[in-house]
Amino acid sequence: xxxxxxxxxxxxxxxxxxxxxxxxxxxxxxxxxxxxxxxxxxxxxxxxxxxxxxxxxxxxxxxxxxxxxxxxxxxxxxxxxxxxxxxxxxxxxxxxxxxxxxxxxxxxxxxxxxxxxxxxxxxxxxxxxxxxxxxxxxxxxxxxxxxxxxxxxxxxxxxx
Numbered sequence: 807x808x809x810x811x812x813x814x815x816x817x818x819x820x821x822x823x824x825x826x827x828x829x830x831x832x833x834x835x836x837x838x839x840x841x842x843x844x845x846x847x848x849x850x851x852x853x854x855x856x857x858x859x860x861x862x863x864x865x866x867x868x869x870x871x872x873x874x875x876x877x878x879x880x881x882x883x884x885x886x887x888x889x890x891x892x893x894x895x896x897x898x899x900x901x902x903x904x905x906x907x908x909x910x911x912x913x914x915x916x917x918x919x920x921x922x923x924x925x926x927x928x929x930x931x932x933x934x935x936x937x938x939x940x941x942x943x944x945x946x947x948x949x950x951x952x953x954x955x956x957x958x959x960x961x962x963x964x965x966x
Contacts, residue, residue: 819856826850838891847883847898867905875904 826849833842855863867876882898885891903910 816857819853819858822849822853823857824853826853833891834895838895840886840889840891843886843891843895847886851883872905875901875906877901878904 826846828846829842829849830846833839833846836842866872878897879901882894882896882901885894885897887894
């Protein structure tokens with residue numbers, strides 16, 4: 807269980823994660839500079855380890871549903887370290903998307919549209935499908951059927 811108490815280790819971890827993202831961004835801006843990208847990757851991974859701990863990090867990356875994303879992220883990480891930054895970042899990005907796809911979909915579709923300039927238009931059927939997928943993944947064996955949880959083009963779960 808992850809506690810939300812902010813101790814010194816978590817503060818250092820968040821700082822390292824932030825610097826890792828900054829170095830990765832600078833590496834991309836500087837036309838895939840392998841030094842910045844490698845440093846960004848190392849800082850990001852070490853920051854995540856310090857922020858949530860070794861055991862929860864290992865449990866997250868070794869879940870069976872996360873194997874494809876974990877392997878892709880690791881291969882991309884190694885490709886950046888050995889000097890193929892463009893290919894490494896593409897493989898790493900795919901791994902990142904595969905690891906966090908359900909979280910990204912669930913949070914994007916549940917955000918309130920308080921600021922219209924910041925709102926992206928995503929079709930409601932896509933959000934409904936993402937909501938149905940997250941609910942199904944969240945409670946295995948039990949599928950919650952709510953009104954409007956299926957896209958318009960999908961067949962109704964109850965055939966009359």
